[in-house]
Amino acid sequence: MLEIDNNSIIICDKHSKLQLLKNIKKLVSVKIMSMSEFISSYYFDYDEKSIIYLINKYGIKYEVAKEYLANLIYIEDKTYNIEKLDFLVSIKRELIENNLLIFNSRFKNFIKGKNIIIYNYNLSKFEKHLLKDIDYKEIKPIQNNYTPVIYEFEDIEEEVEFIARSISKLINDKVDINKIKLTNVSDDYINIITKIFNFYNLKIDKFNNIPVMSNIIGTTFLNNLDLGIEKAIESISSYDRTDTYNTIINICNKYIWCDNEKDLKTLIEYDLKHTYIKNPKYTNMIEVVDYKSYSFTDEYVFMLGFNQGIIPKIYKDEDYISDNIKPSYMDSTIEKNTFEKISTISAIKNIKNLTITYKLKTPFSIFYPSNLIDDLTPPIKGKIDYSTSYSDIDDEITLANDLDELIKFGKTSDTLELLNSNYDIPYNTYSHRFTGLSIEKLRDCIKKQKSFNLSYTLMDNYNRCAFRFYIDKILCLSTLDDNFGITLGNLYHHTLEKLVKSDIDIESTVNDYIKDNDIVLTNSNRFFVNRAIDNLKYLKDILEKQNSFSKLKKCETEKFVKIPLKDNINFVGFIDKIVYDNIKDKTIAAIIDYKTYVKKPSLKYIDSGIGLQLPVYMYLSSYLYKNINFAGFYLQNITLDNKSDEEKEKSLKLIGYTNTDKEILENFDSNYMESSVIDGIKINKDGNFSSSSLKRMLSNDEIDGVIKTVREKIDETLDNVLDSKFDINPKIDKENIGCEFCKYRDLCFKKAYDFKSIKGNKRFDEDE
C-alpha cells in the first residue's frame, strides 16, 4: 500500500481512495482527488446554469447541451477550420464571456510544490496531454499474473444458477460472505440474478439503490410538475417522512437560484430521472465491485457476462468529435480500444481467486465469448452438479424444465432421474384462467384510481376481451407508447383543429407546436414534418372546397363530453370534429374523425359493442345538443403521402354512414349526388340511392337505434365491469377480432377454448 507523505496530492479513483483512507495511520496533510476533479479544478468546470444557457440559446435538449459541455475540454482557443470544432470554440468563448464556465483561480497556486501522485490509475493519451505541464509521479501496486478459471454456459439462467450454487458452496465451506464479490454485472443480469439468488437466499448489495422515478412518489411529483413546484410538492406531502420525498425536496432546493418556471422544470425533470435513493450499505451481503478499481487481496470473485461486446468495452467512432476530425492529442477509437484491452487483461490477471463465466444465449440474443480468452486460458464447459442441493425451489424448477423436455421433445436430461426421485412437484397443473376478483377488492381498486371513468376505447377493449380491459384498467399495466408516429399524429390533429377555427399559416402553426412541446427533431423526423406541412397545406384547400358544399357553418373540435353513469363513474370522450348548425327548429350535424390510417368504419359488430367510435361520438353529441339529426358520421383519412393530386382528393372523401333523408343530407353536402365529398354515394336514374350506396346509409330511425344501442352497450359494459367479470374471452368471427392490436399476448396464455364466437349484424355486414 502507498506510503502517504505530507504535502501530497493523490489522484486516484473512488475505491483506491477508500483503501488509502483506511490505511492512513498518522496525521498527514494530503488531498485525495479523482482525475476528473483534478482536471476540472486545473482547467475549468461547468454547472446547470451553463446547461440551461445552451438549452435556451440553441433550442437543444438537456443531454445535447451536456455533450457539448463535456467536449469543451478537448478544445483549444484557436480556429480549426472544421465546422464542429469551431462551433465548440465559439460556444466555449460565449460561455466564458457570460461567466458560465467556472475557473478555480487558486488551484494552480495550491498545487505548486506539492507531491502529485497518480495512484493505481491508467492515464489515457489525452489525460497525459492535459497533465503535460505538471510534475507528477505514477505509482501502481504490484502487478500479479494469476490465471482465472473460465466456464462456458449454454444460457444466462444456467450461468447465474452456477454462480449462485458456487457461492452457496463457499458459504457452506465457511467462507465469509463479505469476501465474496461479483463483478462485470451488466443491466441484463439484474432481474435474473435477483430471481435466482432469491431462491438461494443470497442478497446482493448493488441492487439496493432505487431510482426516484420507480415509485409512486416520484411519478406523482413529475406528473404534477406542470402545475408548478409548490403544487407538485403538495401532491406528495402525505409521503413527507420518506427518503424519496426528502430526495425530491433536496433536488428542488438545489435550484433555488432558478426563477424561470420552464428552466426549473427542465432541471428538476432531468434530476428526477437520474437520481437514485441510496439505501444504507449493509454488511453480510454480496457486494458488486468494479474489477478495474477494487484492490483485491484474497476475495472470491465471480466475473459474469464474459462476452464479446461486453468485456472489454468496445468503443465505436461515434463520439461528437469523430476520428476524422480529432486533434492529434486526443485518443482515436483504435487507441481507446487498445488501451481498454490492455487495462482489462492486467486487471483480470491481478485477481487471485477469480471465476469467469459467460453465456452463449439469452431469450433474446445469441452471444459469443470475449476475444480476451485468447490472452487468458481456454474455457471449460460449465456443468451444474445437482448431487448437493442448495435450493429446493431451484431444483424443482429444473425438474419441471426437464419434464417439459421429456414430454415435448422426448429428451431425457442427466438430472431428471436424480431430481424426480427427490421431489414431488405439481407438474402441469397450472391454469391460465382468470380466477376472479372479489367485488370488494374491485371497488377498492376503483376508489384508488381517483377518476375511474369509462371511454370508447375502454368499452371497445372490454368487449373485444374482458381480460384485456382488466390488465389495462384494473391492474393498470399499460405502458405509454411514445414514438414519433404519435407525435406526428398529434401535430396533424393540433393543426387541423386550428385550421377549422380560423385562417392560419400552416408552417408557423406546425413550427410553434414543435417549439411549445419541446420536440427535438432528428434529420429524418424533420423530413416527415416537412412532408406533413405540404400535406396540411393541400388538406387546407380541399377542406375549404368540401366546406363550400355545406350549410353547417358551426364547428367544434376535440370537444370534451362527460356523461354521468352510476356509482360516480362517468362516460367520457373527446369528439374529434362536429360540424353543425341550427336549421329550422333542429340541430343538423355531421361527425368527422381524422385518421392517419385507412380503415373503413363498420357497424358490423355493434351488437357486441365493438368498433363503435363514431356512434359513441353521436351519443356524446346528442347529450350536448337537443333535438339533433345527423347527416352522417365519417372517418377522413388524412395521409396523403406518395399520392398523385387526383388520388389525394379522392382519398380525402369522407368514409362512413350517411342519412337517407335527402333534406337533412343536403344541408351537409349539397353536391351529394356527385359524391364529391362523401365517398360511395350513387344515384339511380330514377333519382333513388343505388342498392350499393344503401348498404352505407341509415334512416333517421336507424340512426336513433344506433345511438340507443350505444347507451345500452355502455350500461352493459359497466355492469359487467362492476360485477368483476374479467374472463379471457377474445371475440372471434371469421377473424380474431378480440386480440387485434392487443399488447398483452405475452401474458394471457390464451387457449383455443377461450375464444368466444360472435356474428356480425347482417344489416351492416357488407360481405353478406
Ligand code: SF4
Ligand atoms: S391477446 Fe387476446 S386473449 Fe390475450 S389479453 Fe389480449 S385480447 Fe385477451
